[in-house]
Amino acid sequence: QVQLVESGGGVVQPGRSLRLPCAASGFTFSSHAMHWVRQSPGKGLEWVSIISYDGVYKYYADSVKGRFTISRDNSKNTLYLQMDSLRSEDTAVYFCARDRGTGSSSVWYFDLWGRGTLVTVSS
Amino acid sequence: QSALTQPASVSGSPGQSITISCTGTSSDVGGYNFVSWYQQHPGKAPELMIYEVSNRPSGVSDRFSGSKSGNTASLTISGLQTDDEGDYYCTSYTTSSTLIFGGGTKLTVL
Numbered sequence: 001q002v003q004l005v006e007s008g009g010g011v012v013q014p015g016r017s018l019r020l021p022c023a024a025s026g027f028t029f030s031s032h033a034m035h036w037v038r039q040s041p042g043k044g045l046e047w048v049s050i051i052s053y054d055g056v057y058k059y060y061a062d063s064v065k066g067r068f069t070i071s072r073d074n075s076k077n078t079l080y081l082q083m084d085s086l087r088s089e090d091t092a093v094y095f096c097a098r099d100r101g102t103g104s105s106s107v108w109y110f111d112l113w114g115r116g117t118l119v120t121v122s123s
Numbered sequence: 124q125s126a127l128t129q130p131a132s133v134s135g136s137p138g139q140s141i142t143i144s145c146t147g148t149s150s151d152v153g154g155y156n157f158v159s160w161y162q163q164h165p166g167k168a169p170e171l172m173i174y175e176v177s178n179r180p181s182g183v184s185d186r187f188s189g190s191k192s193g194n195t196a197s198l199t200i201s202g203l204q205t206d207d208e209g210d211y212y213c214t215s216y217t218t219s220s221t222l223i224f225g226g227g228t229k230l231t232v233l
Contacts, residue, residue, distance in 0.1 A: 035222070044126065045161075045169065045212050047222040059220045095168060108216040109159035111180065113168035 002026035002112065004096050009117030012086055022079040022096030022114055030054075030074040033099035033106040036081050038092035039116070048094070049081065053103060064090075086121045093118050127152065127213055127225035134231040140201040143228045145213030146194060151223055153194035157216035160189060160198045164209045172211075173198060200230075208232045 008020040022034070036048040049060045049070040058070050069082040079096050094117055097110035128146040135141040145152065145160075152158055158176045161169035171180050173189035176196060186201045196215070200207055213225040 044210075044227040045163075045224045047214070047224060050222070061221060100171075100174065107174070108157045108222050109171060109174045109214065110161075110169075111171050113170075115168055 004098065004112060004114035006094060006096050006114045006117040009094065009119045011120045011122060013123050014087060014121055016086055017082070017084045018086065018119060020081040020083070020094055020096075020117060020119070022081075024077045024079065024098075027098075027112075029072075029077040031102045033101065034070075034072060034079045035097045035099060035110060036070060036079075037095045037097055037110075037113075038090075039095070040089075040092045043092075046092075050099070050106065050108075051079070052106065083119070086119075088121050091119060091121045127215060127223055129211075129213060129225040129228045131226070132229045132231065134233055135200075135203045136233050137203050137205065139203050140199060141203060141230065142200075143198045143211055143213075143230070145196040145198070145215075145225045147196075147215055147223070148194055150219075151194075151215040151217040152191065152196050152213075154218060155216045156191070158189070158191060158196045159214050160187075160196075161212045161214070162207075162209050163212065169212065203232050205232050 005023045012018050035050045051058050051070045067085045071080045096114045098112040100111040101107035156176050160173040163169040176191045177189040188199045211228045
């Protein structure tokens with residue numbers, strides 16, 4: 001079954017850290033760039049980060065640059081988002097999403113999404 | 124970077140056509156054909172409806188079409204159906220090697 005499953009969400013205090021895994025199955029994970037996208041409660045979608053199929057290239061939204069780190073383990077078919085120095089404005093559902101392109105040809109749109117995991121930053 | 128500009132809401136009656144605009148700059152919408160559109164129903168993950176300005180993924184109805192002129196992209200839905208209700212988001216690749224979303228448009232089918 002082709003799917004993405006996020007986990008690791010929960011309630012965390014401001015300034016603390018959290019790591020979100022996203023497990024991929026049913027497709028060749030190592031062939032696709034992967035993204036994180038978030039959605040604050042009742043708000044719109046916000047792109048967070050991309051990692052290339054081989055993990056060499058990574059880009060971030062200005063709102064998370066220097067605090068969040070995207071990574072992947074192609075041997076485990078898993079994408080990660082390490083979130084440090086969390087702020088209340090990071091409260092959101094975090095989705096992982098597959099880039100529709102393969103190999104070095106990232107196309108910056110998503111043809112497969114996970115269901116998301118909720119991160120709440122609150123004291 | 125600010126979000127792409129979309130109308131907050133649009134509405135139409137069953138069978139009618141509506142168009143949702145998505146306005147950016149020459150650094151995003153106007154500079155690339157990596158414009159895509161997503162539909163999202165409450166509590167669900169978004170679904171790709173249009174990619175690279177005007178292409179439809181397999182399985183998406185041909186009632187959905189996309190276009191672009193200058194810094195503004197548009198999504199048109201013809202023959203509106205009640206199932207089309209939901210939130211619609213545009214996205215664009217940017218010169219900073221990032222992706223930017225529109226603020227979202229709530230479609231109501233009256």
